[in-house]
Amino acid sequence: MPAMPIVPAMTPPTATPATPVIDARNLHVTYASPRGPVTALAGLDWSLPAGALFVLLGPNGAGKTSLMRCATGLVKPSQGEIRVFGRPPPGQGGSPRSDLGRLGVLIENPGVYARLDARDYLAFFGSFYAVSDVQARIDALAGELQLELDGKPVAKLSQGNRQKLHLVRSLLHRPELLLWDEPTDHLDPVAQKAVLQYLRRYLAESGAAALVATHRLEQMESVATHFGFLNRGRLQRSGTRGEILSEGQSRGRARVGFASAPDKQLLAETAARLGIFIDAQPAPGPEDPVRPEEAAAAELRGESLEARMPDILAAMVTSGFRICSVELQRAGLAEIYERWVDA
Amino acid sequence: MSLSQSLRIAKHEWRLVLREPRFLAPFLLTPLLLIGIQAFNLYFRPAGSEGEALILARSLLLMLAALAPSAVVPMGADTFAGEKERNTLEILLCVPVETGALFWGKVLGVFPLPVLIGWLGQTLMLIMLAERGLMMPGFGEDAAKAMLLTPCLGLFLASVATLMSLRSESVRGAAQITSLFMLAAFFAVISAGNFIFASWAHFAVFATILLSATVTCLLLARARFRRVL
Numbered sequence: 001m002p003a004m005p006i007v008p009a010m011t012p013p014t015a016t017p018a019t020p021v022i023d024a025r026n027l028h029v030t031y032a033s034p035r036g037p038v039t040a041l042a043g044l045d046w047s048l049p050a051g052a053l054f055v056l057l058g059p060n061g062a063g064k065t066s067l068m069r070c071a072t073g074l075v076k077p078s079q080g081e082i083r084v085f086g087r088p089p090p091g092q093g094g095s096p097r098s099d100l101g102r103l104g105v106l107i108e109n110p111g112v113y114a115r116l117d118a119r120d121y122l123a124f125f126g127s128f129y130a131v132s133d134v135q136a137r138i139d140a141l142a143g144e145l146q147l148e149l150d151g152k153p154v155a156k157l158s159q160g161n162r163q164k165l166h167l168v169r170s171l172l173h174r175p176e177l178l179l180w181d182e183p184t185d186h187l188d189p190v191a192q193k194a195v196l197q198y199l200r201r202y203l204a205e206s207g208a209a210a211l212v213a214t215h216r217l218e219q220m221e222s223v224a225t226h227f228g229f230l231n232r233g234r235l236q237r238s239g240t241r242g243e244i245l246s247e248g249q250s251r252g253r254a255r256v257g258f259a260s261a262p263d264k265q266l267l268a269e270t271a272a273r274l275g276i277f278i279d280a281q282p283a284p285g286p287e288d289p290v291r292p293e294e295a296a297a298a299e300l301r302g303e304s305l306e307a308r309m310p311d312i313l314a315a316m317v318t319s320g321f322r323i324c325s326v327e328l329q330r331a332g333l334a335e336i337y338e339r340w341v342d343a
Numbered sequence: 344m345s346l347s348q349s350l351r352i353a354k355h356e357w358r359l360v361l362r363e364p365r366f367l368a369p370f371l372l373t374p375l376l377l378i379g380i381q382a383f384n385l386y387f388r389p390a391g392s393e394g395e396a397l398i399l400a401r402s403l404l405l406m407l408a409a410l411a412p413s414a415v416v417p418m419g420a421d422t423f424a425g426e427k428e429r430n431t432l433e434i435l436l437c438v439p440v441e442t443g444a445l446f447w448g449k450v451l452g453v454f455p456l457p458v459l460i461g462w463l464g465q466t467l468m469l470i471m472l473a474e475r476g477l478m479m480p481g482f483g484e485d486a487a488k489a490m491l492l493t494p495c496l497g498l499f500l501a502s503v504a505t506l507m508s509l510r511s512e513s514v515r516g517a518a519q520i521t522s523l524f525m526l527a528a529f530f531a532v533i534s535a536g537n538f539i540f541a542s543w544a545h546f547a548v549f550a551t552i553l554l555s556a557t558v559t560c561l562l563l564a565r566a567r568f569r570r571v572l
Contacts, residue, residue, distance in 0.1 A: 111430030
């Protein structure tokens, strides 16, 4: 069945590639606490490009949720400024609260009105937006995100269904900017996939942008257009998906599988000639369900290994090694995350 | 401020209240009990005791005016503290509704229902009096004062409960503090019963004091709400 168009008619977002959807300059957020002020954001300079799916990564307390709260106007900056669609959020400089109608917000651990059923709950929030047919929209989104609308009070819904309820709520009015904090929390793997697929489709068809804070790195690796690493209120690194993931190439490691056991002496000589390190590894053997064809393996390490790999392989084949598999070992998002967050 | 937005918030509050019996059940019992006492007073009184029956009837009307609005206490305490406890306040603050509409919608959501219950009870008492042929000249004025006092007290308690709800982190805390004000208001009404019924001028003085306190509490609550934003 062909997928339904997500956004039948929508005012195009006013943000253009030249004007970011969110623009934070020297943004500081400090909370008062009994033990003294707590800094959540410490001079953040960052922007969210139009149409981007920006995934914000960082440890607990890094400032991700504070940034989202700041963008909605729930928290006022103690210094610096933040602009959403070119204006300060409502409550921070005279912007009308109607601007909030452009945002779809899911902030961590949202609550519910336990006695309402899911449809009533969604209809209540839908009534604040100019949604032409709220009930049809609820049905369509519930179908996409696998939310059960069976008339049960919200209190009786599972955690996963509550999460879907909040996701549907945040999408009801076809927002131009999604602010999602841990959107796939409590969801089963199938529902997680459905949510991320819908998110991609929604952004592609509507031209909207999304800022997603999460700890689920592996899920976001293939979905995001941009990544940012936040730690202790500071942005350690941000860039496009390509820029960030290409940092993983500098790991300089490759795994080579051999169809027959190589001569160790010859392996050492070849390594010396090519200026790389080769560590012979124990043969996985025919019992290995992943690599039954391999009789032995070796790890290659060296500078610019990826760029030199064709020449290295050619030299090894010429030397008589029977190579049956090659895997370039790039650092994944998790490793890049650790690097920047530790930094 | 948009009135339609306020009404939408108020309707939402009413829907939550009507689906949550713990809000209303204990507070419906008091008016029912007072109506029962009134019925006993009027239908089972000894012959020739009209005078005593009328004095008691007037006191019961006044007590109902003071006690029926007490249902405002749990509902008012829930307005903002309940949203904080449920983690729903931030969601509500992220919808494009004017803050004034949100605030007044909450106030509007808590005060009419208890006042209507009070009026309903007082009307029932008056019907019983009329049915027994005890609506003496002058009693209508006293009844009107008692009925006008009901919304004054309802508004006063709604404003105190809203203020406390904004200041407290929990519904229980807000309800406990508001209950103290409710008791104070109850004793003030009962103690000043004769003063209130003496003349319309006396009634106006009492009502003005109540309404001034109401306006003060609402202004304080509105200022507090602006700080929450």
